[in-house]
Amino acid sequence: MKYTIINGSPHKGNTWRLVEIIQAEILRLSPESVFEEIHLKDLELPYCTGCSICFRKGHKLCPHNCIMQSMMDKIEQSDGIIFAFSTFNMQPPALAKNFIDHMCFMLHRPHFFRNKALVVSTTGGVGAKDAVDYVAGTLSGIGFNRCYKLPVLSYSWNAYKPKEKTVAKCKRVTARFHRDVASKKLHAPSFGILLVYNLFRGMSRGYAEGTEYETEDGAYWTDKIRVKSTYDPSIKVPAFKRAFGSVFFSIGVLASKFVTITYKK
Numbered sequence: 001m002k003y004t005i006i007n008g009s010p011h012k013g014n015t016w017r018l019v020e021i022i023q024a025e026i027l028r029l030s031p032e033s034v035f036e037e038i039h040l041k042d043l044e045l046p047y048c049t050g051c052s053i054c055f056r057k058g059h060k061l062c063p064h065n066c067i068m069q070s071m072m073d074k075i076e077q078s079d080g081i082i083f084a085f086s087t088f089n090m091q092p093p094a095l096a097k098n099f100i101d102h103m104c105f106m107l108h109r110p111h112f113f114r115n116k117a118l119v120v121s122t123t124g125g126v127g128a129k130d131a132v133d134y135v136a137g138t139l140s141g142i143g144f145n146r147c148y149k150l151p152v153l154s155y156s157w158n159a160y161k162p163k164e165k166t167v168a169k170c171k172r173v174t175a176r177f178h179r180d181v182a183s184k185k186l187h188a189p190s191f192g193i194l195l196v197y198n199l200f201r202g203m204s205r206g207y208a209e210g211t212e213y214e215t216e217d218g219a220y221w222t223d224k225i226r227v228k229s230t231y232d233p234s235i236k237v238p239a240f241k242r243a244f245g246s247v248f249f250s251i252g253v254l255a256s257k258f259v260t261i262t263y264k265k
C-alpha cells in the first residue's frame with residue numbers, strides 16, 4: 001500500500017511525534033508499505049487569490065495549478081493519506097488552510113472517491129477536535145471514502161513525549177485505518193454526504209452549458225455518468241440511501257429555480 005503523509009504544520013513538532021508512531025505501526029503491520037512525505041511549507045503554494053476560476057471554469061485554470069495538480073495526482077495515486085497539522089487558535093494552521101482553500105472547488109464537484117485518510121493534530125490544551133473535525137469534514141465533502149480522526153492533547157510546546165495511553169490510542173486508530181485501506185473496501189456514503197451531494201446535483205443544473213451563468217459545476221453534474229446517479233457510480237449505495245438522495249436532488253432542483261449564483265462576465 002502507498003501512503004502519502006501531508007504535513008500541514010510549519011515544522012516537525014509535537015504532531016510529527018505522532019506521525020512517527022503512525023508510520024512505525026503501519027510498517028509493523030505491513031512491512032511492504034511505502035510512504036511519501038509532503039511538507040506543505042516546501043510547496044510555497046501562494047494564497048488562494050479568490051478568483052473562483054476553479055469553480056467557474058475548472059481547476060486546471062487555477063493560477064497555482066502547477067503546484068496543486070501534482071498534489072491532486074499524488075493523493076489520487078495513494079491508497080491512504082495521513083494528514084497531520086498543529087492546532088493553532090483552535091483550527092488548522094494557515095498552511096493547511098491555504099491548501100484546503102485550493103481544494104474547495106471539489107466540495108462542488110467531489111473527486112477522491114476511493115481515498116481514505118487519517119487526520120491527526122495535537123493541541124496544547126483545547127481545539128484539536130475542532131481542527132480535526134474541520135479537515136476531516138472537508139475531505140469527506142470532496143469525496144474521501146472514509147476519514148479516521150486522531151485529535152490529541154500534548155500539554156506541550158515542542159517537548160512532547162506521548163504518554164503510553166496516547167501511544168496505545170494512536171496505534172489502535174492506525175490499525176483500523178490501515179485495515180480499512182488494505183481491504184480496499186469502498187463504503188457507502190453517509191446520509192450527510194448524500195444530502196450535500198444531491199443538493200449540488202439538483203442545484204447545479206441551473207449552471208449547465210448554455211445557461212446564463214454556465215459553470216464547470218453545471219458541466220460536471222450534467223455529465224451522463226453522473227446525471228442519473230445519487231452518488232458516484234463507483235460506490236455501491238443501498239436502495240434506501242438512494243431514495244434519500246433522490247429527495248434532496250428534487251429539493252436542489254426546486255431551490256435552483258429561486259437562487260442563482262452570479263459572476264462577473
Ligand SMILES: Cc1cc2nc3c(=O)[nH]c(=O)nc-3n(C[C@H](O)[C@H](O)[C@H](O)COP(=O)(O)O)c2cc1C
Nearest residue numbers: 013014015086088089090122123124125126154156
Ligand atoms: C500559533 C500557535 C497557536 C496555538 N493555538 C493553540 C490553541 O488554540 N489551543 C491550544 O490548546 N494550544 C494552542 N497552541 C499550542 C499547540 O497547539 C501545541 O503545542 C501543539 O502540540 C503544537 O503542535 P506542533 O508542535 O505539531 O506544531 C498553539 C501554539 C502556537 C504556536
